Amino acid sequence: xxxxxxxxxxxxxxxxxxxxxxxxxxxxxxxxxxxxxxxxxxxxxxxxxxxxxxxxxxxxxxxxxxxxxxxxxxxxxxxxxxxxxxxxxxxxxxxxxxxxxxxxxxxxxxxxxxxxxxxxxxxxxxxxxxxxxxxxxxxxxxxxxxxxxxxxxxxxxxxxxxxxxxxxxxxxxxxxxxxxxxxxxxxxxxxxxxxxxxxxxxxxxxxxxxxxxxxxxxxxxx
Numbered sequence: 086x087x088x089x090x091x092x093x094x095x096x097x098x099x100x101x102x103x104x105x106x107x108x109x110x111x112x113x114x115x116x117x118x119x120x121x122x123x124x125x126x127x128x129x130x131x132x133x134x135x136x137x138x139x140x141x142x143x144x145x146x147x148x149x150x151x152x153x154x155x156x157x158x159x160x161x162x163x164x165x166x167x168x169x170x171x172x173x174x175x176x177x178x179x180x181x182x183x184x185x186x187x188x189x190x191x192x193x194x195x196x197x198x199x200x201x202x203x204x205x206x207x208x209x210x211x212x213x214x215x216x217x218x219x220x221x222x223x224x225x226x227x228x229x230x231x232x233x234x235x236x237x238x239x240x241x242x243x244x245x246x247x248x249x250x251x252x253x254x255x256x257x258x259x260x261x262x263x264x265x266x267x268x269x270x271x272x273x274x275x276x277x278x279x280x281x282x283x284x285x286x287x288x289x290x291x292x293x294x295x296x297x298x299x300x301x302x303x304x305x306x307x
Contacts, residue, residue, distance in 0.1 A: 093271040103279030111276045126239025129263035131215040134231040137192040137256045138184030143168045145175040160187035171225045189298040196303040199228040210268035
């Protein structure tokens with residue numbers, strides 16, 4: 086069986102409004118001071134919408150959530166069936182990572198392009214560039230998470246781009262280096278901004294509900 090790799094934790098941008106005590110923050114030193122920016126002003130970054138799904142990794146002969154030893158859930162059964170149509174095309178050292186959107190977590194989606202939305206493509210410990218990632222998704226027939234474009238980091242004003250790039254109800258956004266980078270440097274190349282109080286679990290975690298709500302796909306042809 087191919088070696089399985091746990092997807093890294095994504096640090097929050099310092100201005101993220103949804104930070105909890107358990108989260109990690111990009112560029113923050115032990116004393117809470119912002120130590121450095123992750124990107125230089127002229128570096129290219131890709132901006133995408135952060136979707137409220139389950140982090141999922143798909144290799145040639147496996148599918149698992151962020152926890153490599155994932156228990157059964159109907160939403161995971163769906164993504165395994167979906168992956169079976171194309172995962173055999175991957176090499177043993179390739180994997181696709183994305184969001185399993187089949188089950189509602191805290192945000193209900195009624196216009197999804199697919200129940201699996203990809204956000205990265207890996208070969209061994211190398212995360213491919215954003216353009217290579219989108220090419221791979223096209224080859225395999227995978228929809229990506231909603232894209233907002235490639236920007237020079239210095240042109241993004243944290244706060245202003247949120248209003249410009251997010252729809253009402255979106256969880257937040259993710260910034261990643263447009264070029265490729267190694268697994269060991271993930272925390273230096275990917276960060277997220279999450280809106281406050283997006284998690285609404287007063288009636289229990291989504292996985293424990295026997296009557297979980299299924300998200301909805303957009304009508305065909307749209």
